[in-house]
Amino acid sequence: MSAGAGVGAGVGASAQVLLRLQVRAIRMLAERTHAFELACPEGTPLPDVNAGAHVDIHLPGGLVRSYSLAGDPRDRSHWLLGVLRETDGRGGSRTLHDGVRVGDVLPVSAPRSAFQLVPGAAHTVLLGGGIGITPLKAMAHELAAQGASFELHHCVRSPRHAAFAAELRATVPAGRLHQHFDGGDPAQGLDIAALLARPAAGTHLYYCGPAGFMQACADASRHWAPGSVHFEHFKPPAALAPATAEGGFEVLLARRGIRVQVEPEQTIVRAIELAGLRVPTSCLSGLCGACKTDYLEGEVEHNDYILSDDERQRCLTLCVSRSRSPLLVLDL
Ligand code: FES
Structure with a gap:
């Protein structure tokens, strides 16, 4: 496996060593959304990852962006990203879609696991909004491999916008995969409050998605047992406190x-x-x-x-x- 040290007089233990991974394949997943497969050019197995982990991709032009790994964590042949091309984002997804091609080699950090499954749950609810399905798909692979009890809900605008639909159907046991199409109006989609109203003992909830979806999930799960609710934002909530507001x-x-x-x-x-x-x-x-x-x-x-x-x-x-x-x- 190729690896290279980070550039500059770096401090801090994480992300010092970068893997150099090749884009093995790019394929369309859904509207404005592509899958990117990253692998070692020499075919060496990739490091172990936990379901829900993410990596930093060092993109052309100096951008560094974090992406969740969406593949089966037990498959070490490649890492899989699902990326929505955002026209009003900070440029990372545009660079990945427009500037990266099959065969390119990208520096990639070691995986980090801030969002991971708690072992031993009696039941797990995975709740994804839009492209927020990516870490939950990895969790679905892991739970399916364990034979664990779980259900997965994917809230998305329409079938055209549903990334990884075929893979999820092949992974999630029959009757446990629920796609909810809202046509662009969340009020027409899944009633998140009703879904989360009565959690059974030992159930854990994991959710990831856009800001409004995250707020709806947070509001609907406030009464859940401490330590049973887990989430990952992929954008800062709108109410982010400015990091520079206080004194020196x-x-x-x-x-x-x-x-x-x-x-x-x-x-x-x-x-x-x-x-x-x-x-x-x-x-x-x-x-x-x-x-x-x-x-x-x-x-x-x-x-x-x-x-x-x-x-x-x-x-x-x-x-x-x-x-x-x-x-x-x-x-x-
Ligand atoms: S750079 Fe992502 S948490 Fe600080």
Whole structure:
């Protein structure tokens, strides 16, 4: 397998080593949506992944974007992405669709698993909106392989917009796959509140999709047992608190003995970069975990969407977190 170190004077343990993977195939999945298969050029098996994991793809032009792996986690011959071409996005999906061809080699990070199945659930509900089906498809493969009890709901505009429809039919046991077409009006689609109204004991819920869908799922599952609801945003919610709204503070990179001032208008990532160091990043929105870092001292204001309460006791995301204390000591 080809691998190359990250560029620059990097700090942080994650995403330092990049795999160099070849685009093995590109195929149309649905309207404006394509599958991209990535494999080692030498045919070497890829690293193990957990269902729900994502990777950072380093795209032509310097963009780095996170994408969930949609394939069967037990199939190490290739990694599968399902990508919607967004015309009003930040350019990553356009670059992938318009600028990447079969045979191209792309630097790809090791997989990260911020969204993963909890073992031993009595039953699992997978709920995907649009292209948010991608991590849930991987989970469906895993649950099917385990013989676990689960159901999958895919909420989408129309059959033309339903990515991975054939693969899901082949993976999810009969009667457990439910596609809901709303014609573009969520009120005409799945009644999420009704679906989630009465969770049976031991049931876990996983959901991923666009902002309105995420809000509907969050509202409908507030009464579920603590620890039984899991979700992944692929865009920051509209109400994202600005990462740079509060006052300045100082960051100490403990392993290097370097002090960095973070100004009120800066992120910690930017302040560290201005000090001549580089932090692995991807989404810059608190969604992907690429910049997740341990801290040793300080009171952190977490503004991310991925860390659990337990992780927040020791980690922060450098792209959106702030410090409420004058000094924040990082394990860097
Ligand atoms: S870069 Fe994605 S969480 Fe910070």
